[in-house]
Amino acid sequence: MEYYKDILCISHEDLTRNDAKDGEPSDAIMSESNYKKLTSGEGRERMNVVRPGKGFGNYALVELASIPERFMVKINRKYPNKGVNLILRKWFDEHYYPDDAARSWFSTFRYEDGKRGKEIPPEKQVEWTVNASVLNAVIALFNDKKMMCRAMQGRRVNWDEMAEAVDFYREKYGHTLLSSPARFKEKVNAYKAEGYAALVDKRQVNQSARKVNVRIERLLLSIAALPTNPFNNTVNELYSQFIEGVIDICDPITGELFQPEDFYKKGKPVYLSDSTIWNYMNKTKNKILLEKMRMSWTDFNHKVRPHHDRHNGEFSFSKISLDDRDLPRKATNGVRPKAYYAYDVTSGCVIGYAYNRLKNTTLFMDCIRNMFRTIERNGWNVPAQVEVENHLVNQFADGLMRAGAVFPFVRWCNPTNSQEKRAEHFNRAKKYSVEKKNHAGIGRWYLKLSVNRPIEEKIFDEENNNYREKLYDYDELVADDIADINEYNNMLHPNQALYPGMTRWQVLCEKMNPDLMPINKALLYRYIGECTETSIHRNQYCQVQGTKFWLSSPEMIDALQPNDYKVKAYYLPEEDGSIQEVYIYQNDCYIDTCKDMGTYNEAACEQTDEDREIFTNQSKFMSQFDKMVKDGKIQKVVIIPKEEKAAIAATVPKEVLLPPDKESEKEEEDYSRYMNTEYVRSMARAAF
Template identity: 55%
Template sequence: MEYYGKILCISYHDLTCGENPIMSVPNYKKLSSTGKINVVRSGRGLGGYALVEVATLPKRFQEKIKEKYGDMKEDILRNWFGSNFRIDARAREFYTKFRFENGDALPPEHINEYTVNASVIEAVLAVMEDAVLMRKAMKGGPVNWGEMAGAISYYQSEFGHTLPMSANRFKRRVNEFRTRGYESLISGKFMNQNRRKVTYGIEKLLLSLDAQPEQPYNTTVYENYNLFLQGERELFDPDTGEILNPADFTDKDGNPIVLSPATVAAYLNKPKNKAFRAKLHMSQWDFNNAYRPYHLRRVGEYSLSKISLDDRDLPRPMKDGNRVKAYYAYDVVSGAVVGYAHNRLKTAELFLDCMRNMFQTLDRNGMYIPAELEVEHHLVSDFADGLMQAGTVFPLIRWCNPGNSREKRAEHMNRAKKYGVEKLSQVGIGRWYAKLEANRPKEEKVYDEKNNTYKVKSYTYDELVADDIRSIHEYNNQLHPNQKRFPGMTRWDVLCSKQNPDLAPWDKAVLYRFIGFRTDTTIKNNSFFTVQYNNFILPDPEIISKLEPRNYKVEAYYLPDTDGNITEVYIYQHDRYIATCKPVKRYNENTAEQTEADKEAYTEQAKYVAKFDKMIKDGKIKRVGILRKEESKAIENVKAEAVDVYVPNEEEDYSAYMDVAHFEADALAKV
């Protein structure tokens, strides 16, 4: 017999060969094929031979092995542990997830140690529950903890456990495990404050000394702490006025706990403490980017599912030293710019101009309204109860946290546009503090009385805007950065071909009330009004019934297209929608010069007049007679008499009386 790892085995040859085999070959094949015995190693390979686990053989064959190879009582426990020891996965999970009161985890080496120890004790408990095996091992007597510990110690080097070898200590450790479970194996030395030189109180004091507004060096904190212990510095709590006592920061013998500069620096620079200190000493923007966790996201599938907007200052200055303010609307999936605006000032009008440009682009390309807009509160908060209220114009609105540049997709696309397009065609693109030297523009300081002047080339407003618009078109027509997903496609190709199929068209009457231009005008002759020196006509004469009494004044909302033409105007009266109106098409009054367009324009105006005439005719007012009371009584007293009433013949011709020329001729004849 031999061990295969921790398992006591017998070879196939010893089982089936020799003068007195333990079992026959057919019997072996049947037991192994049905899985009733455990063949831990097959006989395949050069010089290999099969090994069978002794513990899995039927009892009659184990008795034959004892008769042939001798009594194995002395190794019963040792052999059983070698065959049945298994690592407890639940123990490893417990020690991996275990946390002390302050949130600390166990060191990796102790996780493995405690897992092995727990697995060994569980094997001991399992063998103790097998009454038959224990009677054989203990020869019918009580548990011999010395023998039990000895059997385990035989595998100490193989299993790697650190359980005590003393019988009494081993018994006590097993009984504690039976009572308290996995936690009983964790050493009480962990989290013992008496073993720490730097207690939690001292660590807290070091952080408090570092929290001064002047942001002291680590060495300054070290000096102030030790001077405090020597009584040369007095520390107090500014909230309560309590004076700190140096005697509270001594060891068990009453000696001050003096720290070295390296120890102070080590505790101040613990990852958790660095985050605490950064929150005090850094700006919110720097803290968010350096320490605050951020979400990991993936880009969606369809364009126009989400539009991200952001503003920026163009990097090159104007003649007056100021910079052009720009606002962009990026489609997140394609990365394309779908709207942009420029201004000398960063006002809400800059945002509105960007929205107008975006919808002009969408309208020109037959695209539907985006499903979601991602914006920040700056510049846009004034529209939170109108345009930027979810469900009013856009189905979804996402408000980004202020100062969190990672959150807005537009921030990343601004950088891609700046260093992927602008830097390749414009001089002076970059930042003076950029890490990469190539991204630091050349600046020469002028040493004058102000001592803050630099030689930087400047441009006119129109030059900067024109350059930026060119860069936008070049950026949109660059290959999409994810060519694996969109092979051979530009950003604009992805925008146009990958639109979300669930998008809906927008209602311009609602939209233009928020982003369009407004002018107050008056409806004249129940038909038309003037906007930007152009006449617009009501769609139907019946629209005048929606107007308020004695009020022909309306608010007209409109948005010119990219060519400056106004194709539709939406009129409201005190925020109540009235109608959508088209431009009045004028026609050439010279019949001989009229084109088909003139004839069509004439027909449209004639139809409107005809509709108006019909409305007037259908609504003709019928007069009622008016009598005084005495006249009414006199009529009641008159005796009714029959009179002859002339009834005209239906065949009589009255057309002459309806002809204006007839009345004119009759009037001339009488002169």
């Protein structure tokens, strides 16, 4: 392997060379055809050729990081005695990221005692930050059990290979970690136990003034983070028992036992008071670290982790946000109906909604269809950006929800992060501004304010987990929610300082983004519409749901495949089930937009203006068809054998064979005689 423009590469020859002896199976890493396929294809397994094998002395180089893992395993097996683990090298190359937290830690670190206030030299800050970044990649590998198993090929951790793989990138990253496997293992374990402090030169650090050094502090935090969430006095008891050798403490990942002597000071155990434990457990940073271990991700994210600070856009339809929810009241089957809403972020209006008894993709698609019916009914354009979740929508990522397909921008929200989705905020606003006012039993049992907690009456039966609740008819709950949506949309906009006297719906209609693009129904309906297979009949129409939809022009039949009249028709029924137009595709290619031309009354005395208009439109189609046939009229020809052609050329005057004047229809008929074989033969005989 070699570097080319700071990219680790392997040559085409090394990948495809067969070193096996005659009669033995090939031991090439990949075949030549495989190489060509992987370097010319697309997708996740495409290999990146950073230098083609063109020009004098050049040979093709492939980026190591782009080679699929199954071939990396073959490389390791082919060269087992060279101490080179390409899987580890590739892992560290892909997972090395500069550690900004380490850079900040080293820049604020100050030496203690006689060196108090003295900071780490800038060059050492850079060096130790790089070392921390490399060790982070190593720790990440230990945490990825599946990758670790593949890299070690099911064996125990091979520190020789680990140290060699990291040392290979010494020149590229500039780290100063020792290449000795034993010393490297020691540094990794120390870094896991002490963090960034393990990288600080111990010859310059003197923590003798601290009763609780970094190692002891990390041990206390590890004890406090046990699954039982021990109190501070229990943490002190467990720490004292460990120091005295009564209990053992080990690393659950590596299985390494901690040694009490490593936490002694001047060869003696360090005992701590409960107040000292309390102080260290309540240090601001330590509290954050403990909360991360003790809380679920959702609670930690909502209560401790920092969040983004945003403001709404200026125009409506610049961004819409979609989300599902359970309606707050239960249906007669004891289950809450599922709802899906589409909100305009600027106005807060519900612009699309759907309901179902199950939380599935049909619920999402019904909401999208309802939203576009609203958009089409009001003559609006396509929203610029849509914000969705992964749970129900990820299967549409390569179609409807692909950025640029229907919506110019698509934002995928992180899972379990409800505060990120604007729709979550609007759900709450709708619930407590309208639903709670109109219906009983709206709220949550765990909320702080009693006015938001519904009354729950427990049933003391053998299950001891049932409550008396009023149940409602499913259709009634849906009708109530639609009425709530209409009331919510027509309430005053909450930002009256910016939109004085305007309702949410007025803001939606009057503040529309002027740069939006119109709806491409032919494309949109392919993603959200109904689909049926049909055929073009009489070069005129296709039939969908018992209705004939006419081609826009007879010329459109020329877009069909040869001798293939089968097409797929996409359409979106109105809320009453009627279909206005269908969009036909063949082999995933758009053909035409077909509309229902209607039928007219053939009794002249009963015809209305609408009947006469339909008759005229149908007659226009027929005229267009007749003109197409006439314009494409095929010229008649006669096949003359070679010997007859020679006889005619020798006997018939040249002027006889001249084409007639096409301006005269009569002359055109006369000319047809000369294209008749028998007539030509008779003229030839007369000449003799």
